[in-house]
Amino acid sequence: MKFSSLLTLKRLLPLLIIAGGLVVFAMLTATAPGSPAVPVQERSWLVDAIKVRPQQLAPTLTLYGQIETPALVKPAAPSKSRVTTISVREGDAISTGQLLLALDERDFKPRLVQAEAKAEELRALIDSERLRFRNDQIAIKHEQSILQLQQSSVERAKKLKRQKLGSTAALEEAQEALKRQQLAYRSRKLAVDDHGARLQQLKAKLAHAEADVELAALNLERSWVIAPFDGFVEKLSVASGDQVNEGQVLLTLYPSDQLELRAKIPAAFQHEIQHALVAGSPLMAVAEYAGARLQLQMDRLSGKADSRGIDALFRIQDGQQWLRLGATVSLTLQRPAQDDVIPLPYPAIYDNNRVFRIIDRRLQAIDVQILGEYQRDNQSWLLVQSEDLQAGDEIITTQLPGAVSGLKVDVK
Incomplete structure (x- = not known):
């Protein structure tokens, strides 16, 4: 029995020691002196x-626009023909007077020769009509003299018949001759009177023929596409050897000095820009493109606006040699000073x-x-x-x- 009690005491001893330690720790904690409270400080932020x-300064407005031109030229075939020569490619720079494209001359020269021949024929007919008129003026005087003689002959034949010295057959023959001469005189007089109308008709035909000559010569001239300005080829629509019809566009080109930039002015700034343009204030802009600095000036506003704003058209004053049609450019517009x-x-x-x-x-x-x-x-x-x-x-x-x-x- 004593052995059993001793064994139980040994088992409980560790637990009693732990419990005693916890009691001592609690007493020490409860009797420990309190630490002083730390005051809370408001944080201050370091700023610039x-x-x-x-x-008075002029605000700027960033816009995005596209290069275009009002002078886009599209030469077309003057009539049905075939392309024989193309001396440029798309994107090539061109200079004034340069041959760009040629059509077959054999489709145009015969028409010019025919028109010139017709005009020459009509000039000869006009000369002939004038000669005939001068001849008719001389001949009608003779016809009138003969008519007077025939009238006298009829009067003599009547007088002789009344005197019973002439026959009825002689009188009738004289009267018939008089009628023939009257008809000849009237025909000659009609020819003289009709000269002005015939001459006017021939002149009208000549004018028509000369217009055909000019048209044929113009078509021959247009069979060679010559660059009318310094610029660039925007597009080639045909190839060498192609058969083309009348009015078919051959190529598209534009002058390098007539490029414009179109950009949308937001509706919030539309009235401000309109007032500045009406007042004559120059609105300048700058842009960076292809590593070059562009100088622009607003030229005018579009004739149509929408809920987003209105298009502005800028004239390029410097740097246009770097631009191509259709290029997108970001520009900074200098607005009126405030x-x-x-x-x-x-x-x-x-x-x-x-x-x-x-x-x-x-x-x-x-x-x-x-x-x-x-x-x-x-x-x-x-x-x-x-x-x-x-x-x-x-x-x-x-x-x-x-x-x-x-x-x-x-x-x-």
Whole structure:
């Protein structure tokens, strides 16, 4: 029995020791001295800032446009023929007077020869008519004299018959001769009177023939496509040896000095741009293309607008030698200058229409109106306006996550 009690005590001893240790730890913890409370300090954010300086500046507007031309030329075949010569390829630069394409001359020269021959024939007929008119003028005087003699002969035959010295047959013969002469005289007089109408008819036919000559000569000339300006070949529509029909386009070309850039002006800026053009203010723009700097000036606005805005057409003043028809160009338009605007870097703008002013090391939100971009030190800034901003105010230029009014900041 004693042995069993001793065994139970040995088993409980470790548990008693652990329990005693826990009691001692609890007493020590409860009687330990308390640590002093650490005061909570408000965090201050380190930011960059810029002072407000209102001034007169011209905002810019980034546009995207395409190169086009109002002088696109499309030479066509003057009549049915065959292509014999093509001396250029698509994209080639051309110079004034250069032969670009030729059609078969044998389709045009015979028509010119025929038209010239017809005109020459009519000129000869006009000369013949004038000669005949002069002859008729002389002949009608003789016809009139003969008519008078025939009338006298009839009068004598009547007188002799009344005196019973002449026969009835002689009188009838004289009267018949008189009628024949009267008919001959009238025919000659009609020829003289009709001269003007016949001559006018021949002249009209000659004018028609001469017009055919000019048309045939023009078609022969147009069978050679000669470059009318310095420019580029935009497209070839035929190949050497092709059979072409009248009016078929042979190639397309355009002058290098009549390129324009068409870009869409957003509706929000449409009225501003229209007023500037009416006032005669030059609206300049610059663009970068193919590593070259382009100088442009707005020439006019399109005659049609839509809900998105209106197309503007820019005249290219410098750098057009680098451009090709259809090229897409990004340009920066210099808008009319405005007063009391404030240039700010992009990080100063929050939620597209808000900035934060620093007052006594704390932020204050200010709503602003974005007027557009502004190029400064080869960087894009934004121009803003607000009646709540005054000269000398400090605006933070650091993007703070969760920035709100009242946030404490320190300027670097």
